[in-house]
Amino acid sequence: MVKNALQAQLLKAGLVDNKKAKKLSKQAVHEKRTGESKEAEIKAKIEQDKLEKQAKDLAIEQAKKAQLQEKELNATIVQMINQHKIRNTDGEISYQFIDENKIKKIYINQQIYNALVAGSLVIAKENDGYAILPKALADRINSKMEGFILVNNSQSNDTATTDEEDPYAAYVIPDDLMW
Structure with missing residues (x-):
C-alpha cells in the first residue's frame, strides 16, 4: 500500500x-x-x-x-x-518690543512712531529683521497664518479694560512714555 x-x-x-x-x-x-x-x-x-x-x-x-x-x-x-513694507523709517527714536521673549529695539522716525502707538501701523517679522506694515495688510496676514505680526497696538487698545474697584482707574498710563 x-x-x-x-x-x-x-x-x-x-x-x-x-x-x-x-x-x-x-x-x-x-x-x-x-x-x-x-x-x-x-x-x-x-x-x-x-x-x-x-x-x-x-x-x-x-x-x-x-x-x-x-x-x-x-x-x-x-x-x-x-x-x-514701509521704507525710509530710519530715525533717532527707539521703539522697543518683544520678540521670542527677548526685548528688541528698532530706530524709527517720529511719524512712524506715532502711527505705531496709535495702531495704524504694525511690526512684522521679516526673514532676519523687522518690517513696518499697514494694519490692513497685517490683518490679511494674520488671517492666513499666525506668528508674523509681533506688535499690533490696535489690539491692545481694544482689549484694555479697567476694573471699577481700581483706585487708580482715573489715572491713565500712556503706552508711549519716553524715558
Missing part, C-alpha cells in the same frame, strides 16, 4: 518500515491539505499588508502636501511683507 515509487524503493532497501511509510504518507497528505489553507491565509495577509502600505503611503503623501502648502503660504506671506 505504498502510494509512490520512492516509498516503495525505501521499503525494499530497508531504510523505512511499513509503519514509518504510512506515517510519512499521512503527513504528506496533511501538509498538502493544510498548505492550501495556509496559501489562502498568506494571500489574505499579503492583501492586508498591501492595503496598509497604501494607507500609510497616502498619509505620508498628504503630510508632504500639507508641508508644501505651508511652505508656499509662508513664502507668499514673506513676499507680501517685502513688497508692502
Whole structure:
C-alpha cells in the first residue's frame, strides 16, 4: 500500500518500515491539505499588508502636501511683507518690543512712531529683521497664518479694560512714555 515509487524503493532497501511509510504518507497528505489553507491565509495577509502600505503611503503623501502648502503660504506671506513694507523709517527714536521673549529695539522716525502707538501701523517679522506694515495688510496676514505680526497696538487698545474697584482707574498710563 505504498502510494509512490520512492516509498516503495525505501521499503525494499530497508531504510523505512511499513509503519514509518504510512506515517510519512499521512503527513504528506496533511501538509498538502493544510498548505492550501495556509496559501489562502498568506494571500489574505499579503492583501492586508498591501492595503496598509497604501494607507500609510497616502498619509505620508498628504503630510508632504500639507508641508508644501505651508511652505508656499509662508513664502507668499514673506513676499507680501517685502513688497508692502514701509521704507525710509530710519530715525533717532527707539521703539522697543518683544520678540521670542527677548526685548528688541528698532530706530524709527517720529511719524512712524506715532502711527505705531496709535495702531495704524504694525511690526512684522521679516526673514532676519523687522518690517513696518499697514494694519490692513497685517490683518490679511494674520488671517492666513499666525506668528508674523509681533506688535499690533490696535489690539491692545481694544482689549484694555479697567476694573471699577481700581483706585487708580482715573489715572491713565500712556503706552508711549519716553524715558
